[in-house]
Structure formats: C-alpha cells, structure tokens
Amino acid sequence: MEEIDRAIVAALTVDGRLSYTDLAEKVGLSVSAVHQRVRRLEQRGVINGYAARVSFEALDLPLTAFVAIRPFDPSQPDDAPERLAHLPEIDSCYSVAGEDFYLLLVRVAGPADLERVLQEIRTAANVTTRTTVVLSTPYEGRPPKIDLDPRTRVRPRTNGEAG
Amino acid sequence: MEEIDRAIVAALTVDGRLSYTDLAEKVGLSVSAVHQRVRRLEQRGVINGYAARVSFEALDLPLTAFVAIRPFDPSQPDDAPERLAHLPEIDSCYSVAGEDFYLLLVRVAGPADLERVLQEIRTAANVTTRTTVVLSTPYEGRPPKIDLDPRTRVRPRTNGEAG
DNA sequence: GCTGAAAAACCTCTACC
DNA sequence: GGTAGAGGTTTTTCAGC
Numbered sequence: 001m002e003e004i005d006r007a008i009v010a011a012l013t014v015d016g017r018l019s020y021t022d023l024a025e026k027v028g029l030s031v032s033a034v035h036q037r038v039r040r041l042e043q044r045g046v047i048n049g050y051a052a053r054v055s056f057e058a059l060d061l062p063l064t065a066f067v068a069i070r071p072f073d074p075s076q077p078d079d080a081p082e083r084l085a086h087l088p089e090i091d092s093c094y095s096v097a098g099e100d101f102y103l104l105l106v107r108v109a110g111p112a113d114l115e116r117v118l119q120e121i122r123t124a125a126n127v128t129t130r131t132t133v134v135l136s137t138p139y140e141g142r143p144p145k146i147d148l149d150p151r152t153r154v155r156p157r158t159n160g161e162a163g
Numbered sequence: 164m165e166e167i168d169r170a171i172v173a174a175l176t177v178d179g180r181l182s183y184t185d186l187a188e189k190v191g192l193s194v195s196a197v198h199q200r201v202r203r204l205e206q207r208g209v210i211n212g213y214a215a216r217v218s219f220e221a222l223d224l225p226l227t228a229f230v231a232i233r234p235f236d237p238s239q240p241d242d243a244p245e246r247l248a249h250l251p252e253i254d255s256c257y258s259v260a261g262e263d264f265y266l267l268l269v270r271v272a273g274p275a276d277l278e279r280v281l282q283e284i285r286t287a288a289n290v291t292t293r294t295t296v297v298l299s300t301p302y303e304g305r306p307p308k309i310d311l312d313p314r315t316r317v318r319p320r321t322n323g324e325a326g
Numbered sequence: 327g328c329t330g331a332a333a334a335a336c337c338t339c340t341a342c343c
Numbered sequence: 344g345g346t347a348g349a350g351g352t353t354t355t356t357c358a359g360c
Contacts, residue, residue, distance in 0.1 A: 001221060009217055016179050019336060030346055035338075037344095046221040051306070053211040054172055058164055059309055060316065064257070066266065081301035088308030094227070096179035098295040103229065107307055132165035135262040138244035141304070143214070144220055144270055145251030153223065182353060196328050196354075 001046065003042045003150055004029065008037055009046060010146040021115070049143060053141065061107040064134035065068040068100035069127040080125040087124070164209065166313055167192065171200055172209060179213040218293040218302065224270040227297035228277060231263035232290040243288040250287070252280045263293070 001009075007027045011018055024034040032105070041047045056062065069080060080102055081093050092105040108114045118129050136145075147153040164172075170190045174181055181189075187197040218223065232243060245254050255268040266282070271277045275299045281292050309318055310316040 002224075005305070006222070009215065009222065012215035014214070014219055016215045020338095021336065031337085032339085032347080033345055044221070046215040046218050048218060049216050051177070051304070052172065052175035052179045052213050054176055054307070055209050055211060056307060058209040059169070059172065060164075060306060061307055066257075069324075076268060085302065088305075090302075090306055092230075092303040093301045094297045094303070095301065096229070096301040097298055099296075101183075102301075103295070103297075132266070134257045134266075135260055136258040138256045138258065139248065139253075140255040141214070142251075142254055144217070144219060144222060144224055144254065146292070161229065183355095184353065194328055194354085195330075195356090199327075 003148060004012065005037060005041060005046070006146050006148055008034065009041060010143070010148065012038075012050075013143040013146070016116075025120050056107055060109050061112055063108050063114060064135070064137065065106045065108070066132040067104040067118065067121060068096075068102070068130045068132070069104065069121065070099070070101045070123065072126050072128060076126065080127060083125040084121060087117065087120060089113070090121075166311060168200060168204060168209070169309055169311055171197065172204060173306070175201075175210065175286060176306040176309070177215075190317045193287060217268065219270055223272050226271050226273055227300065228271070229295040229297070230267040230269050230281065230284060231259075231293045231295070232267065232284065232288065233262070233264045235289050235291060239289065243290060246288045247284060250280065252276070253284075264290075276299070 003029050006028055008023060011023060020031050020035045020038070024031045027034060027035065027143070029037075036075055038047070044134070064154055071080070072080065078101065081095075084104070089106050089108050090104050091107055094103045094105075095101070096103050106114070106117055108117055114131070114133075118131060121127065168192050171186060174186060174189055183201070185196050186201070187194045190197060193199075201210070203269065219227070221300050234241065234243070244258075247253055247256065247267070252269050252271050253261065254270055257266045257268075258264070259266050269277070269280055271280055277294070277296075284290065284292055287294045
C-alpha cells in the first residue's frame, strides 16, 4: 500500500472519528480526494469498520481470561471457531502454533460467569480448556506501528532469504 | 451504568462512526440528549476513544504472536509494562495469573522482525520470553456482550456469596 | 436531563482538469 | 487521481422546561 493511504489509515487507528476535513489537512490533500481514498480503503477491506474503545469494567465485564483449547479427539474435523462464534463472551479467536489449537480471549462479569462460559466452550466445540486469568491490563489495543516511509519500510522476509 | 447509556455504548462498539441522528433514533431520545450522554460517557472514561478496525496484513504486519514474559530476577521491581510501552510492535500487555508475569500481543512484518522485537523485549525489561505464533485469526475484537435488560443483567458475584 | 431550534461545520456529489 | 464548489445533513450550542 502507498504512502498517503498508510497515513490515512494510521490517523484513523488513532482517532476513528476524524473528520474528512481534518484528515485532508493531515495528509495534504483535498477533502474529496481523502474521502475517495477512505471509501476505497473500506471497499478493499483495509479498513473493516470503526468501533468505540470502551472500559469493560464500566460495562460490568471486569474479568478477562485467555482460554487455550485443544480437541478431545484430534481426528475429528477442526471447526472450533465456527462452533464457538455464537458465544458473545468470546472477544477473539486465534489459531496458534504450539501445544494448543486455539487461544480465545474471553470477557465476563465474574468467576461464576467464567465457569459457565468454559462449560459452554467445552461442550460446543468438544475441547479441553486451559485458562489464564488476566489480573490487570496495563494497555490494550494500541494503534499499530505503521511505517510511513517507503524506503525504511520493513518487508516481510523469509528466513532463507539473503540480506 | 444505566440502560440507555448501555444501549448507546453497545451501538458505538458495533459502529463507532454512527451519527448522533442515527443514535438518537436507535435509543429513542433527541439528538441533543444523545450528544450530551455521549460526551458524559467520554468524560467518565466509559468511552476511551474511537478507532478504525484495520487489516494488519494490508499494513504489512501479517505476523501476530503472543509473548509470555517473566523476569530474570524476580526480586527486582516489576515495571515491565512501562519499560516496554515504547515498543510500537506491542499491541497489548496483560498482567496474568499463572507461571508467567505478563502476556504481550505483538504484531510484526515477519520472522526477522519478531526476532528483533523479542531481543528488545528481553533487554528492555530484563525478562525471558516464551512465544506463541498466531497462524490465523478466525475473529478478533468482536463487540462485547452488553446486557441491556437491567433485570437479567449479571452482576459479578464472588464465589462465597449466596445465590 | 430532556427538547427544539439556529448557526457553524461537515459530508457528499457533480463538474471539470 | 486530483481540485473546487454547491446543497443537504450533521454537529454543536443555547434558551427554556
């Protein structure tokens, strides 16, 4: 992706409600041009949507936990993500390398709720769970590092490639 | 928090760019009243900000990893989060129960970049690392479950409390 | 805290380069 | 791809309840 588009995306990850006027000023284009670029970024799926960043404590979801899962029967088809998607307590689902198959990020009201969700996860996906409780969250969901300079930009490099 | 405020927050976690006009229609209040409530929610920190949801692949950050850390010397003051905050590759930092002290969510361009970041983490916070690579992300950052009905709402309950 | 209205700012589209 | 301008909508503020 190109420089100005990256600057637009970077600005919108910091403040998703920036007006097109402010965006235009930031990247040095006209309002219409910026608007056009944002619409293209949305269409191409570079921008998937916008969300408010909220305090989960204030929403009565003060307990966060990571739940690592692996199937009871590894020979069965592995469709855990779809089987678990209906559980609203699951914030994220990552397929991971290592001993576990998936790592889930879960948010609940308290221990009793966590117990219920773990049972629902086990029965819905036929898996065992290993849970790590989050005690506090120093920071979360920070804006990603977006390199704006095309010359210093790090391109992913496989291990075997020469420098 | 009260019912209408919860409805407002719920709507903004799904679409952070909803206009006050649309919000007002959704929750059945006037535009001014909704605007006032949103400003209060922002002031009280219930809403911390707004962000675009982006494709990290498109931003040349296709490699995600969880990095569990624990100090070399457990007797030293534990200020890892502050010591690591300057690293833009770290998306989130969770203090966790269990064998590790913190769990970091890291996003980088590729393996070479991950190696560099791991070294920076180790030297900056004087910790050992154990890394779990994310292979794919079925879903991430879904809107939280916000119970709107004050009668069914689950209040956090300690284990010893009677039902 | 809510309503309603008015002014300012913004969004969106069209015409043109 | 870009700019510029016009018209409709939204944001924001304020008086009144």
